[in-house]
Every structure is written in C-alpha cells, then in structure tokens.
Amino acid sequence: MALDKLLENEAQAEIERLRADAQARAEQIVADARERAQALLDSRTRQLETARQAExxxxxxxxxxxxxxxxxxASDSLxxxxxxxxxQYLHSSVTSPEYPQILAKLIAEGLQVLPNAEAVESALGEHDAVRQALAQLGRTLDLRVNEQIKTGVRLVGPGGKSSIQNTLTGRLERVRGELAPQISRLLAE
Structure with missing residues (x-):
C-alpha cells in the first residue's frame, strides 16, 4: 500500500502542479487580455478625444x-x-444761408481749371444761390438749368466743348474709397 499511497501522492502532487500551472497560465491570459483591452480602450479614448478636439x-x-x-x-451696412x-445732409445744405458761399468756392475752384467758362449749370432750385455766388465772385456767366447737377455746379467752356463739374456729392463720392477704411476702423473700435 505504501506504493499506492506514494503513487497517489505523486499523482496528486502532479495534479496540483498542473492545476497551479494552469491557474498561472489562466491568470497570465486574463492579465494579457486585460492589458490588451485597456490598451484598446486607451487608444479609442485618445481617438475620441482627438476627434472631439478637432470638432x-x-x-x-x-x-x-x-x-x-x-x-x-454690420460694418458695411453702417x-x-x-x-x-x-x-442727405449735403442735399439739405442747399437751403442753408451759407450755401451761396459754398457755391462761390466751388465755382472759384472750377474757374481755376476752366478760366474761360461761359456758362454755369445747376439744378433749378439752386439758381438763386448760384446767382449770389457769382455776384460774390464778381463774375457773370450764362446760368443754365441742369437737374442732374445738384449740390454744386458744372462750368461749361466756350462752345460747350469742355466742362468741369464741382459738386459736394461728387466730392463725397470721390473720397468714398479713402474714407471707407477709416470708417471701418472707427466702427470696429
């Protein structure tokens, strides 16, 4: 019986050793699986975080x-x-008492460019102011109606071959490009 017992103990020891090896291998497999799962989870988390940051x-x-x-x-609209x-302010200025003085300056500037002007054109509603301006300048020019010339005058040379237009709204239009960036900057501030 001692041999049976010895064989049984050896078999039991072998079973225990195999069981311990199997247990160790199973724990290693589980640990490896957990490590791979954690790595996959970390990788997916980084991908999602990167995608979230990009969004x-x-x-x-x-x-x-x-x-x-x-x-x-809004800036363009303003x-x-x-x-x-x-x-609108320039158009309303034609009724101000100072308008003949403004016209006198516009006419004088025009006469510097076209000194032999024989006629001056303006909108009918501005003729009284043009007459006063011409009187201030001591000039007599033929006064003609031109409803397209508002807030200023158009001087016409001999025979109508040359002319120069000098209006307040024309001046505003000429400086629009220069003023636009300044207005944008002021609006931004």
Missing part, C-alpha cells in the same frame, strides 16, 4: 467666421448708412 476647433472656426461675417456685414446720411 471643437472646427466649431470655433465656424463661429469665428460667422461672427466676422456678421461684423463685416458704412452705407453713414454715406447715405452724409449725402
């Missing part, structure tokens, strides 16, 4: 673009409004 950047960029577009649109108000 945030895109969303911020889109919001910035939209905000800039709205500011630009600029158009500023020029419209300026133009």
């Amino acid at each position: 945030l950047v895109r969303a911020r960029s889109a919001a910035d673009l939209e905000g800039n577009a709205q500011r630009l649109s 600029q158009v409004q500023a020029f419209k108000v300026s133009e």
Whole structure:
C-alpha cells in the first residue's frame, strides 16, 4: 500500500502542479487580455478625444467666421448708412444761408481749371444761390438749368466743348474709397 499511497501522492502532487500551472497560465491570459483591452480602450479614448478636439476647433472656426461675417456685414451696412446720411445732409445744405458761399468756392475752384467758362449749370432750385455766388465772385456767366447737377455746379467752356463739374456729392463720392477704411476702423473700435 505504501506504493499506492506514494503513487497517489505523486499523482496528486502532479495534479496540483498542473492545476497551479494552469491557474498561472489562466491568470497570465486574463492579465494579457486585460492589458490588451485597456490598451484598446486607451487608444479609442485618445481617438475620441482627438476627434472631439478637432470638432471643437472646427466649431470655433465656424463661429469665428460667422461672427466676422456678421461684423463685416454690420460694418458695411453702417458704412452705407453713414454715406447715405452724409449725402442727405449735403442735399439739405442747399437751403442753408451759407450755401451761396459754398457755391462761390466751388465755382472759384472750377474757374481755376476752366478760366474761360461761359456758362454755369445747376439744378433749378439752386439758381438763386448760384446767382449770389457769382455776384460774390464778381463774375457773370450764362446760368443754365441742369437737374442732374445738384449740390454744386458744372462750368461749361466756350462752345460747350469742355466742362468741369464741382459738386459736394461728387466730392463725397470721390473720397468714398479713402474714407471707407477709416470708417471701418472707427466702427470696429
């Protein structure tokens, strides 16, 4: 019986050793699986975080673009409004008591360029102011109606072959390009 017991103990020891080896291998397999699962989870988490950050950047960029577009649109709208108000003010200035003095300066400037002018054209509603301006300058020119010439005058040379137009709204139009950036800057501030 001692041999049976010895064989049984050896078999039991072998079973225990195999069981311990199997247990160790199973624990290693589980540990490896956990490590691979954690690595996969970490990788996927990084991918999702990268995608989230990219979406945030895109969303911020889109919001910035939209905000800039709205500011630009508002600035353009305010600029158009500023020029419209300026133009309305210039048109209303033709009824001011100072308007003949303004016309005298416009006519004098025109006469510097076209000294042999024989006629002056303006809108009918401005003829009284033109007459006063010509009187201030001590000049007599043929006064003609031209309803396209408002807020100023058009001087016509001999035979109508040359002319020069000098109006307040024309001056505003000529400086519009120069004033636009300054107005934009003021609006931005």
